[in-house]
Amino acid sequence: MNMIVTPASPATPNGTTRPQVRIVIVGHVDHGKSTLVGRLLHETGSLPDGKLEMLKAVSARRGMPFEWSFLLDALQTERDQGITIDTTQIRFRTNSRDIVLIDAPGHAEFLRNMITGASQADGAVLIIDALEGVRDQTRRHGYLLHLLGVKQVAIVVNKMDRVDFSAERFKEISDEISAHLQSLGVTPTAVIPISARDGDGVAMRTDRIGWYKGPTVVEALDQLEPARPLEALALRLPVQAIYKFDDRRIVAGRIESGSLIAGDEIVIMPAGKIARIKTVESWPATPIAGRQGAGRSVGITLDRELFIERGDIVAHTGSAPRETRRLRARIFWLHDKPLAKGDQLLVRCGPKESRATVVAIEKAVDPGELSSVENKAIGRNHVGEIDISLSNPIATDPYTENPRTGRLVIEVSGRIAGGGLVLSVDAGQRAEPVDIVPVESALRLDERSARYRHNGAVVWLTGLPASGKSTLAKALERRLFTNGGSPILLDGDTLRAGLNSDLGFSAADRSENIRRLAEVATHLARNGHIAIVAAVSPAREDRATARRIADTAFREIHVATPAGVCEERDPKGHYKKARAGALASFTGIGNDYEAPQAAELVIDTSTRTVAEAVDEIEQMLKTSGVLFDEVVDLAANI
């Protein structure tokens, strides 16, 4: 139905667009939502010509007295059942606002529809029958408004005519609901006594409610503020897709918060890869200059080719979201089958999806009940706090830091079954340090170094596949052993066969693979061994992580054999397979390899023999204090 009408007053004097505010009217079934809506439309002059007369005629034909709520009961099924069953959107105007009114059903059966409606609202009107008072669905809706993030809530105490416009009864209800909402952190913007049927308090303060001095419903709606884009927060651009329709590689998504501009240094989470925004693409004109803020759907190109996938989050370096495999959320549950510990789910956080398991359930309650009896499972239309463990790492924020990225939905069998707010990330992922008491070695470091004639170290060989890392690693191992040292070779592929057999080749798994290699190598180095790691480790960020872990023991060697030579060698046949398209995620034929910028040593194996290369490594280990050069040095350590 088209309900755009002449405004009660002209558009704002300065000619700007009138603010549009979306509101939802919620509350217990039969407390008078539809009546209030019908009345509001009438009072604001928003009814289409003939609509009222048409409905009055329909009522007469059916032998029923006219009710304001008939206006909304546009569906025959609703009239048959006597309940409004879904969200419907109607527009009208107050003095300074364009109001989009989303009616939401009060019947418990249709809570999913109430949520669908209320999630789109900037503000809400919670309606309470003066005779019945606060009921379970009143409390439930109040709680859900809080969970859905609707902060502007006006309370309307309806059917005041049924309690003789009693100021005492009004105060009783007003106090009860205000206390309930304030316990959830919601302060009502107004509490208004009305009779929707007769019109008191809707647009006029009548004599019958002469004791009431606050705003009317129309005045309260006129004070609501439209939602504002979250430009002041840190940049969050969840990636919807990567498009390669032409020679551009466009990372597309909507900016949920913050802003960006070409030239910004950004980080792709959860992988942590760094790049710079080259252009902001658009159509018909492209590229576009200027800063793009929250709310915009954009496309950006980067200054380098990185592996990015749907669900990643583009952020600014220094203010990136947290990467986690575990989080705690406060959720509402809409599925018939209660949510229990151990349940397998699909979690969506923006465009990112991950399989998940419910690890723990806390505070499962029916928000409609006054006494909060805690349950072990979260029943339909109930709420609770859950810990979930995710099979893929995701990047997210607690909702207190970012209301857009700090929320998630849960799917069961391809259908949305619940949703909620991220309370904290990483909950319980790492055991509390107090629980971990590493057992110290019985040997002192100087006892080991005296025998091996070297200190512990992590020698990290990075480079393209077939650049000669493994060959060099084995030759170095032999040389050190021959000299009485204790070298230990850690090859990327060897660890993948065992310790890292749970990891694949996604960006996140590659990062985890590197982290584990670094942890194992560092443990060996701390015990006096020289851990020789041979791993492509293409991501600069991942190697930076390894260096952080190994700290001063880290020695990075870039095996910088030219790419053409590597592909020609191809001892494992990987390049050939990759060129044939049979090997996904292969580093080498793309530009995925990020060369080190400050390696301790750079070696091109195409211009020297293996022995010469090992000489160079040995020299570097000497000058950097790993190998003891002279017997004098050795003596100094005894």
Place this chain on the structure above:
Amino acid sequence: MDHLDQLEAQSIYIFREAFARLKKIALLWSLGKDSNVMIWLARKAFFGRMPFPALHVDTGKKFPEMYRFRDHYGKEWDLDLRVEPCPPIDAVDPTLPPAARSAARKTEGLKMALGKYGFDGLIAGIRRDEEATRAKERVFSPRGLEGNWDVRDQPPEFWDHFNASPPQGAHLRIHPILHWTEADIWAYTKRENIPIIPLYLSQNGKRYRSLGDQDITNPVVSTASTIDEILVELEQTKVPERAGRALDHETEDAFERLRVAGYL
């Protein structure tokens, strides 16, 4: 960001979600103002070219201006245009009132096209403000195996998370401009300079507000001969947009019956 920017950004988000999450989608191009805006938004979403077919389920009864528009802009916009015919009127439920029966014929044509191509998502240009029944719609709206719409069992949809897993053999309707109004469509058409069929503009004191089949669509009295004048007219009118569509007025529930059966 102004109001139109917000609407545009939201629609682009929906287009990209549909393209990312469904396997085989098409845009239903009725040649009217709403679906032309949709194509424009799709080209914005995908940086110039719509990467899926434009499906025109043709009753054969559209205005000549509409066919000319289709043939011209189908080429100019580089659309993957698929024109599918409707079955003869005899094949359609004879208990429906005449105009509804004619519209139901289009629904049958759509079902045939669905069967032919196996689309799992159809993008349709309906808006919540058009008609009360459409206000109940979700952005991603599941259809049953028969293409039917179960208004009572719609899944929840919130925070721009959409239910995008239709059962095997069923499909989804995707509504990227559900949140727009008629006035938004015109304001955006003007701002973006999107071509329109001249029938929307007043000639001899009448114009079409909504374009359907020739035999079941009537012009409304209007002197609006430019988009600006249309916008002024919409500010003042209390006449519903679909007033010129015969089928909406035949019985109280004709429209809902059509929608439950899979009509747009």
